Amino acid sequence: MYDFAYHKPASVADAVKLLGADGEAKPLAGGQTLIPTLKQRLARPTAVVDLGAIKDLAGISVAGGKVTIGAMTKHADVAASADVKKALPALAALAGGIGDPAVRHRGTIGGSIANNDPAADYPAACLALGATIKTNKREIAADDFFRGMFETALDAGELIVSVSFPVAEKAAYMKFDQPASRYALVGVFVAKTAGGVRVAVTGAAASVFRWKEAEAALSKSFAAASLDGVKASASGLNSDIHGSAEYRAHLIGVMAKRAVAAA
Amino acid sequence: MGAEGIGAAVRRKEDFRFLTGRGNYTDDINRPGQTHAYFLRSQVAHATIGKIDTSKAAKAPGVVAIFTGADFAADGKGGLPCGWLVKNKDGSPMQEPPHPVLAQGKVRHVGDPIAVVIAETREQAKDAAELIDVQLTELPVVGTMADAVKPGAAKIHDGGNVCYDWHIGDKDACEAAFKKAFKVAKLDLVNNRLIPNAMEPRAAIGDFDRATGEYTLYTTSQNPHVIRLLMGAFVLQIPESRLRVVAPDVGGGFGSKIFHYAEEATVTWASAKVGRPIKWTCDRAESFMSDAHGRDHVSHAEMAMDKDGKFLALRVKTDANMGAYLSTFAPAVPTYLYATLLAGVYTTPVVYAEVRALFTNTVPVDAYRGAGRPEATFLLERLVDNCAAEMGMDRVEIRKRNFIPSDAFPYQTPVALQYDSGDYQATLASALKISDWAGFEARRAEAKKRGKLRGIGISTYLEACGIAPSAVVGSLGARAGLYECANIRVHPTGSVTVFTGCHSHGQGHETTYAQLVADRLGISIDQIEVSHGDTNKIPFGMGTYGSRSLAVGGTAIVKALDKIVDKAKKIAAHLLEASPADIELKDGKFVVAGTDKAKAFGEISLAAYVPHNYPIDTVEPGLEETAFYDPKNFTFPGGCHICEVEIDPDTGVTKVVKFTAVDDVGRVVNPMIVEGQVHGGLAQGIGQALLETCVYDGNGQLRSGSYMDYTMPRADDLPSFDVATQSTLCTHNPLGVKGVGEVGAIGSPPAVINAVVDALRETGVRHIDMPATPAKIWALLNSGRRAAAE
Numbered sequence A: 001m002y003d004f005a006y007h008k009p010a011s012v013a014d015a016v017k018l019l020g021a022d023g024e025a026k027p028l029a030g031g032q033t034l035i036p037t038l039k040q041r042l043a044r045p046t047a048v049v050d051l052g053a054i055k056d057l058a059g060i061s062v063a064g065g066k067v068t069i070g071a072m073t074k075h076a077d078v079a080a081s082a083d084v085k086k087a088l089p090a091l092a093a094l095a096g097g098i099g100d101p102a103v104r105h106r107g108t109i110g111g112s113i114a115n116n117d118p119a120a121d122y123p124a125a126c127l128a129l130g131a132t133i134k135t136n137k138r139e140i141a142a143d144d145f146f147r148g149m150f151e152t153a154l155d156a157g158e159l160i161v162s163v164s165f166p167v168a169e170k171a172a173y174m175k176f177d178q179p180a181s182r183y184a185l186v187g188v189f190v191a192k193t194a195g196g197v198r199v200a201v202t203g204a205a206a207s208v209f210r211w212k213e214a215e216a217a218l219s220k221s222f223a224a225a226s227l228d229g230v231k232a233s234a235s236g237l238n239s240d241i242h243g244s245a246e247y248r249a250h251l252i253g254v255m256a257k258r259a260v261a262a263a
Numbered sequence B: 001m002g003a004e005g006i007g008a009a010v011r012r013k014e015d016f017r018f019l020t021g022r023g024n025y026t027d028d029i030n031r032p033g034q035t036h037a038y039f040l041r042s043q044v045a046h047a048t049i050g051k052i053d054t055s056k057a058a059k060a061p062g063v064v065a066i067f068t069g070a071d072f073a074a075d076g077k078g079g080l081p082c083g084w085l086v087k088n089k090d091g092s093p094m095q096e097p098p099h100p101v102l103a104q105g106k107v108r109h110v111g112d113p114i115a116v117v118i119a120e121t122r123e124q125a126k127d128a129a130e131l132i133d134v135q136l137t138e139l140p141v142v143g144t145m146a147d148a149v150k151p152g153a154a155k156i157h158d159g160g161n162v163c164y165d166w167h168i169g170d171k172d173a174c175e176a177a178f179k180k181a182f183k184v185a186k187l188d189l190v191n192n193r194l195i196p197n198a199m200e201p202r203a204a205i206g207d208f209d210r211a212t213g214e215y216t217l218y219t220t221s222q223n224p225h226v227i228r229l230l231m232g233a234f235v236l237q238i239p240e241s242r243l244r245v246v247a248p249d250v251g252g253g254f255g256s257k258i259f260h261y262a263e264e265a266t267v268t269w270a271s272a273k274v275g276r277p278i279k280w281t282c283d284r285a286e287s288f289m290s291d292a293h294g295r296d297h298v299s300h301a302e303m304a305m306d307k308d309g310k311f312l313a314l315r316v317k318t319d320a321n322m323g324a325y326l327s328t329f330a331p332a333v334p335t336y337l338y339a340t341l342l343a344g345v346y347t348t349p350v351v352y353a354e355v356r357a358l359f360t361n362t363v364p365v366d367a368y369r370g371a372g373r374p375e376a377t378f379l380l381e382r383l384v385d386n387c388a389a390e391m392g393m394d395r396v397e398i399r400k401r402n403f404i405p406s407d408a409f410p411y412q413t414p415v416a417l418q419y420d421s422g423d424y425q426a427t428l429a430s431a432l433k434i435s436d437w438a439g440f441e442a443r444r445a446e447a448k449k450r451g452k453l454r455g456i457g458i459s460t461y462l463e464a465c466g467i468a469p470s471a472v473v474g475s476l477g478a479r480a481g482l483y484e485c486a487n488i489r490v491h492p493t494g495s496v497t498v499f500t501g502c503h504s505h506g507q508g509h510e511t512t513y514a515q516l517v518a519d520r521l522g523i524s525i526d527q528i529e530v531s532h533g534d535t536n537k538i539p540f541g542m543g544t545y546g547s548r549s550l551a552v553g554g555t556a557i558v559k560a561l562d563k564i565v566d567k568a569k570k571i572a573a574h575l576l577e578a579s580p581a582d583i584e585l586k587d588g589k590f591v592v593a594g595t596d597k598a599k600a601f602g603e604i605s606l607a608a609y610v611p612h613n614y615p616i617d618t619v620e621p622g623l624e625e626t627a628f629y630d631p632k633n634f635t636f637p638g639g640c641h642i643c644e645v646e647i648d649p650d651t652g653v654t655k656v657v658k659f660t661a662v663d664d665v666g667r668v669v670n671p672m673i674v675e676g677q678v679h680g681g682l683a684q685g686i687g688q689a690l691l692e693t694c695v696y697d698g699n700g701q702l703r704s705g706s707y708m709d710y711t712m713p714r715a716d717d718l719p720s721f722d723v724a725t726q727s728t729l730c731t732h733n734p735l736g737v738k739g740v741g742e743v744g745a746i747g748s749p750p751a752v753i754n755a756v757v758d759a760l761r762e763t764g765v766r767h768i769d770m771p772a773t774p775a776k777i778w779a780l781l782n783s784g785r786r787a788a789a790e
Ligand SMILES: Cc1cc2nc3c(=O)[nH]c(=O)nc-3n(C[C@H](O)[C@H](O)[C@H](O)COP(=O)(O)OP(=O)(O)OC[C@H]3O[C@@H](n4cnc5c(N)ncnc54)[C@H](O)[C@@H]3O)c2cc1C
Pocket: A026, A027, A028, A029, A030, A031, A032, A033, A034, A035, A051, A071, A072, A075, A097, A098, A099, A100, A103, A106, A107, A108, A109, A110, A111, A112, A113, A114, A115, A119, A120, A121, A122, A154, A158, A159, A160, A161, A181, A182, A183, A184
């Protein structure tokens, strides 16, 4: 990796100040994406602002029909949380299916969402549940947050503080692993909340997206059979050595049905 | 056998240090004053090199020196040698293009090293490498074997893209047999290219001692003496007496650490130039593009059969990818380690095979666990399933009908090999029973109720290992002998050090060899240390590969033990005032036959080193013996693998739900180690069949260049294996051992694919190339569904 300055502020305010003062500085959460990127010399930040010492960034609370998870909360903690398992079991299960134990004990929800990897799992939960992403300066609806491949609504130097998920009447996530990386080749999160039925798809395209046709069909009746004959279009989907766009389109249908059945 | 002797499942002596993190690998070694090397590698697959400007980089912080191919050439040093010469059909030698240590004039694959930067730290070397300005003029890329032979294809080497066009067998007899065929089964298939991925990446430290003029190379090698020979004699012109090669603990090789690599020669040579030790450690991404790859064949095969389904003749045409340069043993793999295996376990009287080896702008390809035999086995065992389908016969029945009978040994095949022993009906029967083959249809029906397609596949394989008789391989083009050497040093108090030329990098030699000695001398394995991997300690050695360590290396130990026991008897006879002919070695004691007069082994060893009462006129003091053993023949393990899979038709996911392996590996010295070797081999074989594949795009860029895209098998991809051994003894070595290192990887891929095809048969699928990924299976099913709908 290239040389960089290293800061470890104790508050969000100090972190924001450090990031604001240096446009080339980068926040560091669990480092599961950022550190390999640095090691491979694919990024050259002037400074790394480690969020690890900011106590109030980690933690889980359930109140008022919402599960709120601090940005620095690790996947393993979400997976193991009795509160999450009770209020939103689909989210706990999703977190428990990310990467491997080492990754789950370092990687964070904030880092995952800020990174917006096209094959990451959390973005599907955010979008399907209609989560709200809270930053140091505003609240952003999931629908407005995920902008494109590795692209979000975050401004330079803006920090995710927490993510709030409305609890769901029914929800489930089904992930079809890319065989090598075990990120999602296709992951489908279905949720029935007070806001209606939503179906979010990750892994299949440049960024997480909602599958509106399925949402319409499931709104009429929330049952796997409602998706019979509803086909995701392959157009615009990813195609790579692990699967064609057609295969991904097909898997969206299979995973959606399985998710509905499991919800 | 005793509690620790031959046949005992003793725990591996070496595991304590590995499991407690006390192994000593090349990267753990640091020499005083050490510098670090980083190789600037080509990012394009094919280009001519113009000017290389290192002036900026040379001034970067910490830089000690920068060398390019021109520096190597100017110093009169050679290129990397090839250890095997294969001849064309017309008898002319293969094309053997130069393989410069650092690229000269051209780069020929992504990863080809262009320059080395030596700096105080690794990061500084990397920083500086970015400042090197290399003018490259890109050339058309020969990405695939099909591209290599297209008219007007770019030439990778001056002699074109064909390395050799070789054949074996009787072509005329083959054609005649096909004319008489009742039926012919045909098959086109690919043997997918694999990236070995040993757990420990390669590393090397070059250390030149100006005081003595001695060079030391620490390296991740399976065969340090071979590296000393190749690098000393052909590349750097350093006599053996001044070149020490040490291969300490090595974390897996699977063939990829047999070969002499550019980095080894570079750090050794450059350490003298800069006057300081130089360490290089490969990172994982670099190993994907610089370790020799494996397999990569495209074949067409045809089997002629009579009306009873007896095989009359086999005809095979194979293209084998050599990559951009010839790696050390590359030419031998698709010829003498492949086509000679095409008779398999069958009495096929005529076999004719043609093999073309081709250059492409890809990483060199060489031996990888099984080396040629997995390719032959996959082809043959897939084809035999097609034979059964063609004849409308049962897959097991057609195999049984064509097996070489157990009373036909020694059996001469039409493709050079002479098998010494085997009982294929026995391994088959045992595997059928363990796998409950007979009950399969019920399991298929039950799976169907759950919406799953269940299939069963079989492979009855054979392989040739224990390589190899030197005169035989010499006549076939090998530029080395393939004997092995052992030195046994009995110390004064009766403890023993075994020095072996076979290197252990996961195989458990430190235990297995100790068991051989314990069995013979009647002492505890705790009294026995096995030393390997250092050319200054071991007299000589050809190393570990081709499942040779026990059959060849172990036999050398037995031969040295013979000499030890012989001498010890003379000493015992003197001490016991008996004739040497009357002395017997029994339970660790030298006994005068028929009496209770005895001397313990420790008393003999002590007498040998404190020869006060000693037959000094006829027997030298000391108790140390060396033996070289050149095997009389290859050894021929074989057996039967049965795989059961379930396919989810909605996603195309295949799950291996049951796997049975019954292997004839000859005498088993340590059943636990044998089982472990089979497990590892099966994991690799199943990995090849379902998961792993190396993918290049049309520009010669590696698309499967990291673990994000290259699917290594993981524990949850595998079932709990049912493994057993069912042995016949090798007839030409004293232990009766055959070899077990590669059988798992050789026998299993066709069993898996045969099971997948069996599961998909009702949908019209007849073949699928490896790896049978979910996407591929779904595409096949989907095209079947579409065809059915239309
Ligand atoms: C082997 C492996 C397997 C994996 N498998 C999966 C998988 O199956 N599914 C999956 O979803 N993910 C997977 N991941 C990704 C992992 O789960 C992490 O979520 C991801 O790497 C990012 O989280 P992090 O905390 O490590 O963030 P970092 O790597 O520290 O940061 C990632 C990016 O986010 C920025 N960032 C971090 N925190 C904040 C914040 N609070 N506000 C604003 N920006 C911020 C950083 O600057 C950086 O650009 C895997 C990773 C590895 C290494």
